Amino acid sequence: MGTLIHRLMGWRRLFSLASLAGLTLVLASCDSAAPTSGYRVVNVYPHDREAFTQGLLFYSGFLYESTGLYGRSSLRKVELTTGKVLQRVNISDRFFAEGLALLDGRLYQLTWQNGTGFVYDLDTFKPAGQFSYPFEGWGLTTDGKGLILSDGSSQIRFIEATNFTVQRMINVTENGGPVTNLNELEYIKGEIYANVWQTDRIVRIDPATGKVLNDYDLTGLLPLADRTPETDVLNGIAYDPAGDHLYITGKLWPKLFEIKLNP
Secondary structure, three states: OHHHHHHHHHHHHHHHHHHHHHHHHHHHHHHHOOOEEOEEEEEEEEOOOOOOEEEEEEEOOEEEEEEOOOOOOEEEEEEOOOOOEEEEEEOOOOOOEEEEEEEOOEEEEEEOOOOEEEEEEOOOOOEEEEEEOOOOOOOEEEOOOOEEEEOOOOEEEEEOOOOOOEEEEEEOEEOOEEOOOEEEEEEEOOEEEEEEOOOOEEEEEOOOOOEEEEEEEOOOOOOHHHOOOOOOOEEEEEEEOOOOEEEEEEOOOOEEEEEEEOO
């Protein structure tokens, strides 16, 4: 009996240690995970349902938008409250336009697999140069000093705008693993926000480490009543720092939303 009791006590101790170890692992996993947060809608504005939104930014009261697809790519200046296109340049049918950024009075526009980017004068939309890069072009934004580019992987590159050389690179991670399909980017209050392609997620990224700080679930933002068979995924983040307004839309969406992200 004594031997049996000692064995039972030993098993109980092992079970307790295993349970404690399991609990420790769960707590460690939870500690490393980025919190998931929701949103609330503040305003809703019209958006061109024919615009396959690839890049979006806000400047001086207007939206600037890069739209994609071969034969339909463009650069646009858009009136926020009406969705009216005030200025437009159509891109050659050879190119599939992607991300868009504004730096030092110039608009920088990526293309997907062509390795070619375009530079425009902000006011006139007249061509102001071209640049090339040996990787795919997806999202583009700026920290006010250089350009920040995603290529559809978990990598984000920081690029010198004058000669388009890569200055440094981060790998975006969450729970210790890579976050891939990073698409449209926006630099907000010292951090990078990115759409995750084919999802309703936006991730908030530490630009120094690549760690995901928060994961926002925007499921249901565009109501089912506004969707058609052509409606595509969430994509497009624009920020107005003067009014602290955040604007979100998607590819071939008929609406653009001003939202507040929950802490």
